[in-house]
Amino acid sequence: MKQQIIVSGTGGQGILFLTRFFAEAAMMMKLQVLTSEIHGMAMRGGTVVSHVKVGTFKSPLVREGHADAGLILNKQNLPLHRSLIRPDGYVFVNTDTPGDYSSIDASGLALGAGAPAMTNLVLLGFAMQRGGFFCEADVARKVLKKLSPPAHLELNLKGFDMGFASS
Amino acid sequence: MNRQEQRMLMGNEALGRGLFENGCSLAASYPGTPASEILSSVVTFSREAELPIHIEWSINEKAAYEVALAHSYTGKRAAVAMKQVGLNVAADPFTRSAYLGVKGGFIVISADDPGPYSSQTEQDSRLFAHFAKIPVFDPSSPREAKEMIKKAFELSERYEIPVMVRPTTRVCHARQNVTCKKPRLLERRARFEKNPSRWAATPQFIYDLHKLLNEKMDKIAEEHVLSPIPYASLPSRNKRCVIASGVAFAHTYELLEEMGLLDRLDLFQVLLPFPLNRRFIDMIQSDYEQVLVVEETYPVIELQLEKGKIQGRKSGFVPRQGELTPDCIHDVLERFLGSASQTHPARVAQPGKRPSLCPGCPHRPAFFAIKKTFPKGIFPSDIGCYTLGMNLGAVDTCHCMGACISQGAGFYHSYAQDGGNIPPIVVTIGDSTFFHSGIPGLINAVVQDARFIIAILDNSSTAMTGHQPAPHLGIKADGTPAPAVSIPDIVTACGVRFLRQCDPYDVPAFRSLLEEADQYCRSEQGGVAVIISKHSCPVDKKAIGPEQLYTMEIGETCDGCQLCLKQFECPALVAPEADSRAKGRVRIDFHTQGGGYLSSEHGEREGVAPAASPREGATRAPLIDQALCVKCGVCKHVCPKGAIAVKEETKA
Numbered sequence: 001m002k003q004q005i006i007v008s009g010t011g012g013q014g015i016l017f018l019t020r021f022f023a024e025a026a027m028m029m030k031l032q033v034l035t036s037e038i039h040g041m042a043m044r045g046g047t048v049v050s051h052v053k054v055g056t057f058k059s060p061l062v063r064e065g066h067a068d069a070g071l072i073l074n075k076q077n078l079p080l081h082r083s084l085i086r087p088d089g090y091v092f093v094n095t096d097t098p099g100d101y102s103s104i105d106a107s108g109l110a111l112g113a114g115a116p117a118m119t120n121l122v123l124l125g126f127a128m129q130r131g132g133f134f135c136e137a138d139v140a141r142k143v144l145k146k147l148s149p150p151a152h153l154e155l156n157l158k159g160f161d162m163g164f165a166s167s
Numbered sequence: 168m169n170r171q172e173q174r175m176l177m178g179n180e181a182l183g184r185g186l187f188e189n190g191c192s193l194a195a196s197y198p199g200t201p202a203s204e205i206l207s208s209v210v211t212f213s214r215e216a217e218l219p220i221h222i223e224w225s226i227n228e229k230a231a232y233e234v235a236l237a238h239s240y241t242g243k244r245a246a247v248a249m250k251q252v253g254l255n256v257a258a259d260p261f262t263r264s265a266y267l268g269v270k271g272g273f274i275v276i277s278a279d280d281p282g283p284y285s286s287q288t289e290q291d292s293r294l295f296a297h298f299a300k301i302p303v304f305d306p307s308s309p310r311e312a313k314e315m316i317k318k319a320f321e322l323s324e325r326y327e328i329p330v331m332v333r334p335t336t337r338v339c340h341a342r343q344n345v346t347c348k349k350p351r352l353l354e355r356r357a358r359f360e361k362n363p364s365r366w367a368a369t370p371q372f373i374y375d376l377h378k379l380l381n382e383k384m385d386k387i388a389e390e391h392v393l394s395p396i397p398y399a400s401l402p403s404r405n406k407r408c409v410i411a412s413g414v415a416f417a418h419t420y421e422l423l424e425e426m427g428l429l430d431r432l433d434l435f436q437v438l439l440p441f442p443l444n445r446r447f448i449d450m451i452q453s454d455y456e457q458v459l460v461v462e463e464t465y466p467v468i469e470l471q472l473e474k475g476k477i478q479g480r481k482s483g484f485v486p487r488q489g490e491l492t493p494d495c496i497h498d499v500l501e502r503f504l505g506s507a508s509q510t511h512p513a514r515v516a517q518p519g520k521r522p523s524l525c526p527g528c529p530h531r532p533a534f535f536a537i538k539k540t541f542p543k544g545i546f547p548s549d550i551g552c553y554t555l556g557m558n559l560g561a562v563d564t565c566h567c568m569g570a571c572i573s574q575g576a577g578f579y580h581s582y583a584q585d586g587g588n589i590p591p592i593v594v595t596i597g598d599s600t601f602f603h604s605g606i607p608g609l610i611n612a613v614v615q616d617a618r619f620i621i622a623i624l625d626n627s628s629t630a631m632t633g634h635q636p637a638p639h640l641g642i643k644a645d646g647t648p649a650p651a652v653s654i655p656d657i658v659t660a661c662g663v664r665f666l667r668q669c670d671p672y673d674v675p676a677f678r679s680l681l682e683e684a685d686q687y688c689r690s691e692q693g694g695v696a697v698i699i700s701k702h703s704c705p706v707d708k709k710a711i712g713p714e715q716l717y718t719m720e721i722g723e724t725c726d727g728c729q730l731c732l733k734q735f736e737c738p739a740l741v742a743p744e745a746d747s748r749a750k751g752r753v754r755i756d757f758h759t760q761g762g763g764y765l766s767s768e769h770g771e772r773e774g775v776a777p778a779a780s781p782r783e784g785a786t787r788a789p790l791i792d793q794a795l796c797v798k799c800g801v802c803k804h805v806c807p808k809g810a811i812a813v814k815e816e817t818k819a
């Protein structure tokens with residue numbers, strides 16, 4: 001099993017959480033994994049992209065056109081990071097404007113549920129339902145239980161399920 | 168834990184784990200991206216420890232280095248971690264420590280930042296190690312970083328020499344599943360053996376110490392176990408090889424694998440770029456005709472390979488600056504192998520959205536007040552979140568830690584000697600940066616009779632790097648209490664005679680203090696004026712939250728000038744057209760067309776945007792994104808027409 005994923009958004013949108021999610025999920029599946037993140041100044045609301053590589057890789061970075069799937073938390077990032085994704089790869093975008101990608105208004109759903117902070121999990125749930133990822137939804141829920149601080153666990157699972165259930 | 172266990176570790180955590188597992192009993196650091204998480208992870212792991220570990224966020228890298236060095240003199244293992252420019256600050260103890268050597272294993276971790284992503288230079292710590300004659304390891308992954316800590320401690324003790332481990336951003340901030348073991352218990356007791364001719368070496372002893380150092384380097388260059396690792400099809404069939412180190416090796420390996428070339432091209436991974444293995448150098452000289460060196464960020468291996476046939480960053484075959492991304496290396500390999508179908512233009516990183524201060528950040532009103540009060544001022548600033556004050560036009564210079572105060576003095580003397588009008592000079596410096604290296608600059612400015620304003624932005628946190636404690640907060644790295652050192656006391660002791668404190672949230676009060684300070688600077692008996700701008704970083708979990716919350720609204724006096732967006736730049740204030748989310752979701756919550764809310768607060772979504780406004784510009788009225796707004800209420804001071812007002816005040 002080899003899979004490359006990118007997560008793109010702006011600092012503060014929960015990019016690091018999603019990156020850790022994939023890393024822990026891979027470990028739970030007993031797969032090798034490497035991820036790459038950006039910390040520091042960019043985390044103050046700037047553009048960030050992180051890379052996840054599951055399987056026997058040595059380099060933590062995804063090359064142009066090599067990602068199997070991308071989670072784009074912020075539509076403005078689509079022109080910046082789409083080229084990292086394979087032409088036939090999955091592109092999941094948080095937006096209410098449909099286009100040549102799979103879209104879900106994750107922000108809107110999260111806001112509607114009174115918890116804008118779970119936007120990233122809505123998008124994750126949505127992607128997990130259709131992306132042919134290396135792990136299944138039950139593993140995903142286990143990982144969320146492991147990673148979420150107790151106070152946020154319930155909302156995180158709710159966000160995930162909301163995305164997962166939506167079509 | 169079990170004897171062995173897989174954990175998901177970030178490169179920095181793997182380094183911290185390596186220190187912990189290998190009997191390191193003192194770790195010191197000053198925070199800086201990409202190195203900050205190394206020390207925090209040692210704090211976390213030390214909770215599993217059976218023997219005590221002294222862990223400190225030192226006041227700066229020089230202090231950290233010296234504390235750790237003396238620990239090693241007593242025979243114990245010590246480590247110091249910093250970002251690459253931090254090593255510049257520690258350069259003095261660093262270079263001399265090579266000559267004098269160490270006793271207990273001593274590691275300096277200096278994290279480089281090719282790119283750079285969050286640094287003021289792309290400098291290569293390996294070249295600094297070369298200059299200082301200190302051996303340096305170059306890990307290519309978190310897993311390897313942890314293993315190298317073990318090797319580095321052993322090498323350090325074998326030769327009684329400091330050893331550097333140099334990770335780069337892509338290793339520091341990579342995550343990987345790493346095998347963790349129980350820590351080694353060394354049970355060493357502190358034992359300092361006096362030897363003034365070594366530990367206090369005067370110039371008369373230095374010649375011999377230098378000779379000894381050179382001999383150590385020669386021997387390390389002979390160490391077979393540290394020689395580069397060959398991959399693939401040795402001996403060479405086509406007299407062509409690639410030599411790589413660090414994460415650039417990881418990229419190169421993977422690319423060659425993908426291109427199906429691993430068994431057709433000789434590839435070497437250099438673990439110890441300096442001193443480069445002697446026999447390896449000879450072998451490369453004699454066996455290969457074409458050699459490509461792929462390394463970050465300066466040509467360190469290439470420099471040691473001597474002959475002219477080497478292609479690399481020095482020869483210009485590999486781009487001489489910037490991160491070596493897989494795409495970039497791919498290009499280089501194709502050219503090297505003569506298979507380049509075409510040269511791909513380097514992908515220019517697109518700028519995307521620039522970072523900005525958080526909603527509710529106390530730096531924002533401080534900068535806003537400074538810029539408003541002195542539109543023509545000169546604003547030296549420094550390194551931290553507050554560098555982002557640049558977006559508000561209130562940061563003109565940012566050089567290196569602590570430089571702003573001396574730069575303020577330099578600007579003053581330059582204008583003052585011309586006679587005539589001296590522009591207002593307002594320096595901004597963070598609390599942690601002030602302790603790090605601002606204090607000598609302050610004393611210097613006072614004794615040289617410079618006259619300018621310093622605003623110490625005290626947000627009770629080292630926010631940029633992850634909210635590490637600073638000396639005025641009275642907490643140690645592990646959160647236990649420590650003696651606190653007061654900033655006002657220091658400022659007074661430095662000879663400053665104008666000292667005020669103010670919460671920058673109160674913009675009018677802050678502005679009148681700035682005026683007062685300016686008058687003081689210009690008065691006969693004037694001098695350096697210090698204002699402490701005091702308000703905690705709202706993002707820091709240690710901070711005590713606000714008492715009052717203000718729900719703001721944008722009223723009908725708004726004429727759409729968007730000054731608040733341009734001059735204040737709170738992320739919660741958004742242009743109506745900028746955010747597609749705003750489209751179709753604007754809720755007009757009050758009976759004006761002036762502006763509105765995003766509906767987040769109300770849990771409902773309106774179907775349509777307001778109809779085109781009858782008033783000119785009203786459609787340009789900003790919106791308050793209630794999902795981002797922290798209700799600090801500061802924006803009420805911003806609108807010149809008074810359109811931004813408090814709608815509701817609640818107890819937090």
Ligand code: SF4
Pocket residue numbers: 044523524525526527528529530552553626630631704705706707
């Ligand atoms: S982390 Fe704190 S200091 Fe830094 S920008 Fe945000 S609020 Fe300001």
Ligand code: SF4
Pocket residue numbers: 526527717719737738739740791795796797798799800801802803
């Ligand atoms: S109250 Fe005003 S300044 Fe404070 S976060 Fe909200 S919009 Fe920004």
